[in-house]
Amino acid sequence: MSEALIFLDPNAGKSLQSQIREKLIQGIFSGSIPAGHKMPSSRRMAEQLSVARNTVVLAYQQLVDDGLLVTRERSGFFVSDTIPQQGVISYGPAAASVNDEAERRFWRVHCNPVTVNRRALQARPANWLQYPFPFVSNEYDPRLYPGNEWRECARDIFSAREVAQWATLGSNEDDRFLVEQVCTRLLPRRGIYVDSGQLLLASGLDQACYLLGELLLGKGRKLALVTPAAPETADIFLGTGADLLSLGQDSDGPVIDGRLHEADCVYLEPNVQNPTAVTTSLERRRQILQQVQSQQAVIIENDCELDFCYHANALPPLKSMEQGNSVIYLYQIPKIIDPGMQLAFVVAPKPVIRRLRALRYTLREKVPALNQRMLGKFIAEGHYDAALFRITQQLRERWVALGEALMYHLPKLKVRRASCGTSCWLELPEHIDAHQLQVLAEKNGLLLEAVGDGHAVRLGFSAIDTGKIEAGIKILANLIDGELEAAEENLHCAIGRRLSAENLANEMPGAVLLGTNTLGEYYRIELRPDGTMLGYSRNDVDIDETDTGRWWLDGDRWVRQWRNWSYGRRASFHVVIDGHRIKWFGETGKLIDTAIIASE
Numbered sequence: 001m002s003e004a005l006i007f008l009d010p011n012a013g014k015s016l017q018s019q020i021r022e023k024l025i026q027g028i029f030s031g032s033i034p035a036g037h038k039m040p041s042s043r044r045m046a047e048q049l050s051v052a053r054n055t056v057v058l059a060y061q062q063l064v065d066d067g068l069l070v071t072r073e074r075s076g077f078f079v080s081d082t083i084p085q086q087g088v089i090s091y092g093p094a095a096a097s098v099n100d101e102a103e104r105r106f107w108r109v110h111c112n113p114v115t116v117n118r119r120a121l122q123a124r125p126a127n128w129l130q131y132p133f134p135f136v137s138n139e140y141d142p143r144l145y146p147g148n149e150w151r152e153c154a155r156d157i158f159s160a161r162e163v164a165q166w167a168t169l170g171s172n173e174d175d176r177f178l179v180e181q182v183c184t185r186l187l188p189r190r191g192i193y194v195d196s197g198q199l200l201l202a203s204g205l206d207q208a209c210y211l212l213g214e215l216l217l218g219k220g221r222k223l224a225l226v227t228p229a230a231p232e233t234a235d236i237f238l239g240t241g242a243d244l245l246s247l248g249q250d251s252d253g254p255v256i257d258g259r260l261h262e263a264d265c266v267y268l269e270p271n272v273q274n275p276t277a278v279t280t281s282l283e284r285r286r287q288i289l290q291q292v293q294s295q296q297a298v299i300i301e302n303d304c305e306l307d308f309c310y311h312a313n314a315l316p317p318l319k320s321m322e323q324g325n326s327v328i329y330l331y332q333i334p335k336i337i338d339p340g341m342q343l344a345f346v347v348a349p350k351p352v353i354r355r356l357r358a359l360r361y362t363l364r365e366k367v368p369a370l371n372q373r374m375l376g377k378f379i380a381e382g383h384y385d386a387a388l389f390r391i392t393q394q395l396r397e398r399w400v401a402l403g404e405a406l407m408y409h410l411p412k413l414k415v416r417r418a419s420c421g422t423s424c425w426l427e428l429p430e431h432i433d434a435h436q437l438q439v440l441a442e443k444n445g446l447l448l449e450a451v452g453d454g455h456a457v458r459l460g461f462s463a464i465d466t467g468k469i470e471a472g473i474k475i476l477a478n479l480i481d482g483e484l485e486a487a488e489e490n491l492h493c494a495i496g497r498r499l500s501a502e503n504l505a506n507e508m509p510g511a512v513l514l515g516t517n518t519l520g521e522y523y524r525i526e527l528r529p530d531g532t533m534l535g536y537s538r539n540d541v542d543i544d545e546t547d548t549g550r551w552w553l554d555g556d557r558w559v560r561q562w563r564n565w566s567y568g569r570r571a572s573f574h575v576v577i578d579g580h581r582i583k584w585f586g587e588t589g590k591l592i593d594t595a596i597i598a599s600e
Helices: 016-030 042-049 054-065 100-110 147-156 160-166 178-186 205-216 233-240 258-262 280-295 350-363 369-380 383-409 432-441 466-485 500-508
Strands: 069-072 077-081 199-202 223-227 243-247 267-270 297-303 328-334 344-347 425-427 450-452 456-460 512-517 523-525 532-538 546-555 557-562 571-578 581-585 591-595
Touching: 016 054, 042 054, 054 069, 054 077, 147 369, 160 369, 178 199, 178 369, 178 383, 199 205, 205 233, 205 297, 205 328, 205 344, 205 350, 223 233, 223 523, 233 243, 233 456, 243 258, 258 280, 267 280, 267 512, 280 297, 280 328, 369 383, 369 571, 383 425, 383 466, 432 450, 432 456, 500 546, 532 557
Parallel strands: 223 243, 223 267, 267 297, 297 328
Antiparallel strands: 069 077, 199 344, 328 344, 425 456, 450 456, 512 523, 512 591, 523 532, 532 546, 546 557, 557 571, 571 581, 581 591
16 A cells, blocks of 8 residues: 555544545545555554554444455454455546547537526635625525534434434425424414415425426416516526516516516515515505406515515515415525525415426425425424524624615615615616626625626625625725716816805704615704704615714814714715705715705
8 A cells, every 4th residue: 555545634624533534445446455455554554644543443443344344363454355346447548538629529419509697607706705805695604604503403313213204205205394394483474374285395496496487487478577687597487488578676666567467477576686686565565466366377476585684574475465376485495594405495376286296206306305304303493593583683783784884985876775685786887887896896805796787786795794894895985986986076066056164154054954875765864053963764664763963064064973874983074055955075075975955
C-alpha cells in the first residue's frame, strides 16, 4: 500500500477514525488496495498517520464488521477476496481521446433538443453566503437554522417503531402522519379546513406546478399570470404548450381586464408577487374570485410567503375566502427552515388530487418517506411553530432595517416592500441598467438580483445580518448616485424659490407637509412653532406609525432629527419652494425629497 494513500485533516468535521475508515474504503473499491492485500499492522499504520494505535484498531474492526477486511490468525488484516465479485471496475488502458467536434456531432444525433432559460443558468456564486452583503431572498441562514431540532427529530424517527411505520409506505402513498399534521396544524391557521383526501405532497413547488400544468393546461388552453413573473414558473407552464396571458398590476394587485376574462386558468401570488413584491388587497381578492367564478375558470394560488408576516393582520388566502372552491392551493416549506427537503403540498378537491396522484406516479418521483416522517415529527413536536416565531422576529428586524436604510440612503428611488416575505423591489431610473449594476455590485461584495425588464433589482434579507444591511445599502447608493446626479435637478439649477434663514424662520413654523416616502408609505409632518415635529405614516397594510422629533435652523439650512425615523440621525437641508411643492436638497446639493405644503 502506498505510504501516501491516507491524508488526515485535523480540521475536518469528522473524527480521525472515520477519516481512516473512509480512505480505506475508497482505496479498496478503487482498486488501489487490491483484494487479498495484507494491510499494515495497526502499530505501523498509527505511526505513519501520527495517531493513537487504538484509533486504527477501531477503524480496522469496523471494516471487518462490514466484510471488507478479514483477519487471519497470527497474520493480521487482509482485504477480503470477495471484493472483485462485487463489481469493482478494473483499470485498463486509457480510452482513446475523442475529437471535441466529433463528440458533439455524435451526441447531437442521439439527443433531443433541450432549451433552458438563460436566467435559470445564472446562478449566484457557489460561495454566496461568504459575501459581505448577500441581499438574497428566501435563502438559508445558518444563524437562524433550527439544526438542533432537526437532529432531535432525525434521532427519533430511527427507532424501530418509527421505521416500521414510514419504511413500509407504498410507492405512491403519502405519510399519513405528515398529512395529518398539515391538515390539523398548518392549514387551519390559514383558514383552510380539509381532510387527507384533499392534499398531495410534492418534492418542491416546481414539481407541484409541473403536475398542475400537465393536468390543467395544454395546447389551446390559456393561463393568465402577472408579469414580470418568476422565470422558472413561467417556463414550467410554457412547457405544456399553453398560451400565457400577461396580466398587468397596480398597487392593489392584478388588474381585472380582458386578458383575465379570456383565461382558463389564473396563477396568482396574492401575498407577495414574485418578484415585484405587490400584495393583492382584500377587495381585489374578492373581485378576482367573483370574476374567475363567473367565467368558470380555475385559480392556482401560491401562498408560500405568508409565514413571515411583520404585521398582525395578514390577509386571508383566496382558498379560505367565500367562492374559494375553484382555487387550488400551493404551499412550500420555507427554505430558511428547511434548505434541503423543500417539501411542498397541493390542496384541491378530491377528484383533482386523485388525478395529480396518478400523474405523480408516472414520474416515479415522490417525496422520500424518510423526509416525510421527519417533517411530520418536526411539526408535531412544535418545532415548526417555534422556529417560525423566532425567525419571524429576526426577519422583522431586518425588514425594518432595510426600509430605514433605503429611505435614508436612496430616498429618491421607489421601493415596494410587502408586509411579508423576504425581499423588496427597488425600481431604478430608466438610464440605469440593472444587470450592469448587479455585476458592479458583486465586485463590491454585494449580491442582488436584476429582475423585470432590466430597470429593477430585488433585495432579499433572509441571509444577511441586521447590522450589515445599512452598510450594504450605502455601497449600493454610492454605485448609482453618480448616474442619478447627472439626470436630475440639483440645488444649483432648482426650479423655485430658495429659502434664506429669514424665509425659513417665517414660513416653516406651523407648516404641514404631505408626501410619500421611498417605501410608498404616505406621511404627514407637522412642524410646530416650538421646534418640535409630529410625524404620521400609513403603510401598505394600513398600519399607522408615528414619531416625534425636533427641528431648528442653522444659517440658511433647515435641520431636523427624528426620535426613531431615519435612524434618529441629524440631517440638514437647503429648502426650495416651487408653488405648493417643497424640495429638500442635501449639503452637497443633491435632491433628497419633495412634499406638498398642505393648505388650511
